[in-house]
Amino acid sequence: MVLRNVFTVRTLKTAAWTPARVAKGSGFPRSPIRPCASGCTTLSDELHFITTPIFYVNAAPHIGHLYSAVIADYLHRYKLIRGITSKFSTGTDEHGLKIQQAAACAGEDPLTFCTEVSGQFRHLFEKCDISYTDFIRTTDERHRHAVEQFWAVLQRGGHIYKGTYQGWYSTQDESFLTPTQVGDSTDSDGTAIKVSLESGHKVEWMEEKNYMFRLSAFRCALQRWLAETPGAIQPERFRHVVLQWLQDDLPDLSVSRQRGRLQWGVPVPGDPEQTVYVWLDALVNYLTAAGYPEQHPRWWAAARHVIGKDILKFHAIYWPAFLLAAGLPLPRVILVHSHWTVEGQKMSKSRGNVVNPLETSGLLTTDGLRYFLLRQGVPDSDCDFYEDKAVKLVNSELADALGGLLNRCTALSLNPEQVYPRFCATSFPREGAAGVGRRAVPEDYGMLESVEALPGLVAQHYESLQAYKALEAVAACVRHTNGFFQRHTPWKLDRGTPSDRSWLDTILHISLECLRIYGILLQPAVPLLADKLLSRLGVWPEERAWGNLCFLARHRGDACPFEGRALGPETGLFFPRLDRPKASKADSKSRKKTASSKQR
Template sequence: MYGHQNFVQLFFYPAMFSKLILQHVRFRKELCSFKLSTFTSSRIPCIEKKSASGECISRRTRESQVAFRCLGTSVSHNEKHYLTTPIFYVNAGPHIGHLYSAVLADCLCRYKRLRGFKSKFSTGTDEHGLKIQQAAADAGKDPLVFCTEVSESFKDLFKTFNISYTDYVRTTEERHLRAVSHFWKILFDKGFIYKGSYEGWYSIPDESFLTESQITSSHDKNGNPIKVSLESGHQVEWMKEENYMFRLSEFRISLIHWLQEHPRVIQPERFHHIVLRWLEEDLPDLSVSRQRSRLNWGIEVPGDPEQTIYVWLDALINYLTVAGYPEEHADWSGVTYHVVGKDILKFHAIYWPAFLIASGLPLPQAIYVHSHWTANGLKMSKSLGNVVNPHEKSQRFTVDGLRYFLLRQGVPDTDCDYYDDKIVKLLNSELADSLGGLLKPLHSC
C-alpha cells in the first residue's frame, strides 16, 4: 500500500482548515479550490469568481469543513475502504493521544472519500475488563453507567474535532455481544480454544499475561521490590488459574509468512521489523478467558457461566461487529485498514491476525502505527498532572489549529513532544504568516 514517506505525507497534507479561502491557484495547469484557516482569523464573506475556462466557482466558509477540489482530476469508483481507530478504553476520559489517533484516521478517510472510495470509518469505546470494573467501583457507580458517561465524553471530543466516523461502536452493545459469542464458537468448534491451567506474570493495566523475558525487576514508590513490564512499566503480579486458552503457538509460522509476503502491511517500516523480531521467539498459547469470581464485568464464555472472555479478544472483534459480522460482513472484512498506537501493536499485529487466520477470515490490508505524545519532555500521567486536555487547548488554539498541529508535528515512528510555545510558533509561522501572506495577493486579484 503506502510506503513510509507517503504514510507521513498522507497525514500532513489533508489537514482541515476554515474561515479563510484560497480562491483559485494554478498548479500544473489545473485549477484547484480549497479552504484554509488560521487560529487568528475571524470572518470572511462569500467570494465568487470565474475560472480560466469561464466556470463559476463559489465557496462559502463553513467552520471546520474540508473543501478541496481539483477540477478535471476527480476519481470516481465504487472501491471500498474500511478504516478503524482502536476503540478507546473507558477507565478514564480522553486525552490528546486519543485525539491524535482519531485525527490521523479521519484525514486518511477524508482522502479516500475525495478519491471516490466508498468508505466506512469506525471508532468507539472498549468497556469490559478488570480496569473498568475497578474504576467503576472506585467511582461508586454501576459499571454500565460509568462506561456510558466516559463513552459520551469520547463522542463529545470527536464531535468537537469533526471526526467524520460512520460508526461508533461500544463493546457493551447487543450487536457486539452477538458477534463475540459467534466468533468464540467458531474458534472453539475448530479446536483452537481449549480449557487448561495457566500461570504467569499478569499486568492489570495492560490486561495481559507476560513471559519472563517481558518483565524486569524494579521498586515501588516505597522502595519495595516489584516486577514490572518492560514494555509499559506497569507492575505485574504472579497469577495462576484455570481458564480457556487459544492455540497461538500454532500460528507463528503463518504470521511470519504473512509479514514476509506483505512487507508494507505494517507501517512505518520499523514497526514491521519489530513484529518480525517478536516472532523470532516461540509464541506461548494465549489465555482468552478469566474466572468470573475475579472478573465479573465481561462477556460470558458461551456454555460456561463461570468464565468471562478476555478483554482483548472481545475488543478486537469490534472491527467485525462494525462490518456486520456474522451476517453481513463479507463486503468489508477484506478491505480493512487499522490505525493504532505503538502500545497496542502486539495485539493488532500478532493476536488479531492469528484470530482471523483461525476463523478463516481475511487479514487486514494495512496496520498504520503511530508513536506517542509527551508533554514538555515527560510521559503524560495523572500523577504528574501533565495530561494535555484537547478541549482546553482548542479553546486557545481553535479546533482546526490543534488538528493542524497534530498532523504537522506528529511523526508516526517516533514520540513527539507537546508544549504550548511550539503550537503558537507553528500556527503563527505556517498559517498566519506563510499561508496568510499567500492569501492576501490572491484575495485582492
Template sequence: PRLAISGTDEHGLKIQQAAAASGTSPPEHCAHVSGLFHDLFSRAAVSFTDFIRTTEPRHCRAVQHFWTALQGRGMLYKAFYEGWYCTPDECFLSQAQVTERPDAQGHPCKVSLESGHQVHWTKEENYMFKLSEFQEPLRKWLQGNRHVISPEPFYQLVLRWLEEDLPDLSVSRERSRLQWGIPVPGDSTQTIYVWVDALVNYLTVAGYPDTHHAWWPAAHHVVGKDILKFHAIYWPALLMAVGLDPPEQIYVHSHWTVRGQKMSKSLGNVVDPVACFTRYTVDGFRYFLLRQGVPERDCDYYEEKVIKLLNSELADALGGLLNRCTAHNINPSGTYPPFSELCFRKDSALTPGEASGRAVAEDYQLVASVAHLPSQVTHYFEHFQIYKALESITACVRQTNGFFQRHAPWKLCRENPAEKQWLDTILHVTLECLRLYGILLQPVIPATADKLLSRLAVLPEERALSDVAFLPRYHGKLCPFEGRQLGPDTGPLFPRLEMPRRRQLETKGP
C-alpha cells in the same frame, strides 16, 4: 463506499476496577466514558460511519459466534496458566518483560518494562488459544506483504517478535474474578479475554457473522504502537484460526510526549484536548497534531511550539497571502481577475526578450510545483504520511508568497493597460494556488478550508479533488472562476495567537 469506524472497548478487569473505584456500576461508568469520547470526536470534527461500543448486543453476539468458531475448529483448550498479569494493560507478561522498581512508598514492586504499570502474579484455569501453531503462517503472511504494517520500523519489529517463542495465549479469565465481560458460551465459570472481545469489533461493524464478506478483509486499522502486538500478531492469528484473512493494512502511530516527558496523571502533564480547542481553535489543534505528528517516532508537545507553528503557517503564510490578494486597494473590483496568456506564456522558453512576457523562471517552477501537488498530497495521505502532505502544501504556500512578493503587484498601475493585465494575472495565479490549497486542506482543517474557499467563491459542489483543474487558462482552457465575484470578507483566515505571558517575560531584555 467506505466505513470509517471508531468506538470504545468497554469490558475487562481494568474497567470493573475503575467503576468500583468511582462508586458506580460498570454499565454507568462505560456510558459516561463512552459519551466523553463521542462528544470529543464531535467537537474535534472527527467523522465516522459507525461508533461501536463493545457492550452492544450486536457485538456480544458476534464475539460469541467467533468464540464458537474457534472452538469448532479445535483452536481452544483448557489449562492452568500462571504468570505476571498487568491489569491496566490487560495482558500476561513473561519474566523478561517484568522488572522491579520502588512504588510510591518506596517498597519494591514488580512492573511492566514497557508500560511501567504494576503487575501481579496470577494462577488460574483458563481457555488457551493455540497461538504457537500460527508462528510460521504469520511469518509467511508478513514476508509476502511487505507494506501490510507501516511505517517500516514497526513491520521490522513484528518480524523480530516472530523470531522469538510464540506461546499459546490465555483467552479467558475466571468469572469469579472478572464478571464484567462476555461469558464463554457453554461455560459460566469463564469470561472471554477482553482483547479477543475488543478485536472482534472490526468484524461486528462489518456485519459479522452474516454480511461481513462484503467488506472483509478490506480492513485498514490505525493503532497506537503500544497495542501493536495485539493487532499484528494475536488478531491475524485469530482470524486465520476461524478461516478469515488478516486485515489489509495496519497503520501504526507513536505517542506524544510533553516537553520530553511521557504523559502521566501522576505528573499532571496530561494535555486536555478540549482546552486546546479553546486555546488554538479546533482546526489549529488538528493542524498542529497532523503537521508535527511523525508516526514512526514519539513527538513532543509544548504550547510555544504550537503557537509558533500556527502563527507562521496558518495566520501569516496562508492567511496573509489571502488578505494580500483580496485587499480592496489591490483588487478593487473584488473579483477573480482574468489571466493573460501574453503575460504568462505557456512554455515560454523563459526568455525575457519579448516585452509581453512577464513571468520568470521561478514563476514556472511555482506552477509546476502546484500542478504536481494534488498527486503528491494524495500519495502521502494514502500512505499515512499526513505530515509530509502538509509539508508539501506549506512549501508551495511559501513559493506562492515569494511569487507575490517578487512581482510586487501593489506597485503596478491599473491605469496602464499592460500593467493592469500583468497585475490581474498575478492575482489570478495567486488565487488559483489558494483555491487548490483550500481543496487539499479540507480533511485537515475543514472550517478554515471552508472559509478560504468561500472567500474565493468556490461553491460546495466545486471542492472535490476531481475539481482541482489548476490554472486552466495557462493550458489554453476556460476557467469557470474568472470574472466571478469573490465571497464576503469575514475577517482573518486564522487568528494570530498570543504567546503565553511567562514566555513573553522570559524573552524581554533587561
C-alpha cells in the same frame, strides 16, 4: 496539469485463509496499487474501511487518543474526495478488570461509569470534527453477538481448549506476560514488586483454569504473512519489530478469566463461569463495525487499522492469529503511530502533564490543533508537544502565510470588483515562448511547476501515513506563492493603464488558482479552514474533489470555469493570530537561558 481519477474502481475479492491453506503456502493477497495520472499512488479498491482503536474508558481522553482519531479522519476524508466510498469506525472499549475496579473506586456501576466516559470521547470527536461513520461500544448488544459468534467459530475449529494458566498478568495493561517480559522494581513504599519491562506497570502472578487459544500454532503463518506482504505493517520499522518478536516461540494465550474474578465482560458462550478476555472482546469490534457475522465480507476485505505503537503486539500478533483461526482475511494494512511527549517527558497523571485535548482545541481552535498534530506528528518516532510551539506554528503557517495570502488577494484595494480576475497570456506566456508584453520571470515558472506537482506529492504522503510531509509540501508552496506575490508588488501597479491592469489581474488569478489547489488538498487535514478558504474563492462544493485539481488551465490555453466568477462573501480573518501562553513565554526564555549557559 490535469488530475483525473483514471484508475478503475472495483470491489476487492479476497479469499478467506485458514491455517491449513496458509500451511500449504497459498500466500497472502497484495494491495493492488498502481500510479495515477498525477504520479501519486492510488488504491484501486472501490471501498475503504478505516478504524481507530476503541479507546479504553478507565480515564478521560488525552491528546494521544485524539491523534489516532485525526489520522484516521484525514485518511477517511482523503478517500472521499478521491471518489472512493469510505467507512470510518471508532469507539470505546468498556470491559475488563481495570474498568470494573475504576467504576468501584468511583462508586458507580460499571455501565454508568462507561457511559459517562464514552460520552466524553464522543464529545471530543464532535468538537474536533472527527467524521466517523460508526461509533462502537463493546457494551452494545450487536457487539456482544459478534463476540459470541466469533468465539463459537474459534471453538468449533479446535483453536480453543480448557487449560490452566500460570504466569504474570498486568491489570493496568490487561496483558499476559512471559517471564522475559517481567523485571524487578519497587513501589512508592519501597516494597519489592514485579513490573512489565515494556510499560513499567505492576504485574501479579496468576494461576487459574481458563480457556486457552492455540497461538503457538500460528507463528509460522504470521511470519509468512509478514514476509509475503511487506506493506502489511507501516511504517516499516514496526514490521521489523513484529518479525523480531516472532523469532521466539509464541506461548498459547489465555482468552478468558474466571467469572468470580472478572464479572464485567462478555460471558463465555456455554460457560457462565468464565468471561471472555478483554482483548479478544475488544479486537472483534472491527468485525462488528463491518457487519459481522452476517454482512461483513464486503467491508472487511477493505479494512485498515490505525493504532498506537503500545498496542502493536495485540494487533500484529494476536489479532491476525485470531482471524486466521476464524478463516477470515487479515487487515489490508496496520498503520502504526508513535506517542506524544510533553516538553520531552512522557505524559502521566503523576507528573500532571497529561494534555487535555478539549482545552487545547480551545486555545488553538479545532483546525489549529488538527493541523499541529498532523504537521508535527511523525509516525515512526515520538513527537513533543508544548503549547508555545503549537501557537508559533499555526500563527506562522495558517494565520500569516496562508491567511495573509488570501487576505491580500481578495483585498478591495487590489480586487475592487471582488471577482476571480482574468488571466493574460501576453503577460505570462508559456515558458520559452517569445512575447513583447512578458512580465513573468524565471522564478515564476519554477513556482508553477511546484504547484503542478503538488497534488501527486500530497497524495503520495497522505497514502503512506506521512501527513506531516504532505502539509510541509503545501506550506512550502504557500511560501513560494507569497514570494511570487511580493516579487511583483501588485499594489504598485496602475489599474488605469491597460498593460498594468492585465498584469495585476494575472497576478491575482495565479495566486487565487494556487489558493484553490491548496484549499482542496487541505480538506482532509483542516476541513473547516479549507471550506472557509474555498468558499471565499467562490468554489462550489461540487468543485472540491480530487478531479477538480486542474491548475491554471488558462496558462495552457484551456477555459477556466472560475474566471470572472464572483468571489464568496467576506467572513473576517481567515485564521486570527493566537496569543502565546504567558507561561510558555517564560518557559521559552528559561530554555534559551539554559541552552546558553550549557554552551558557555
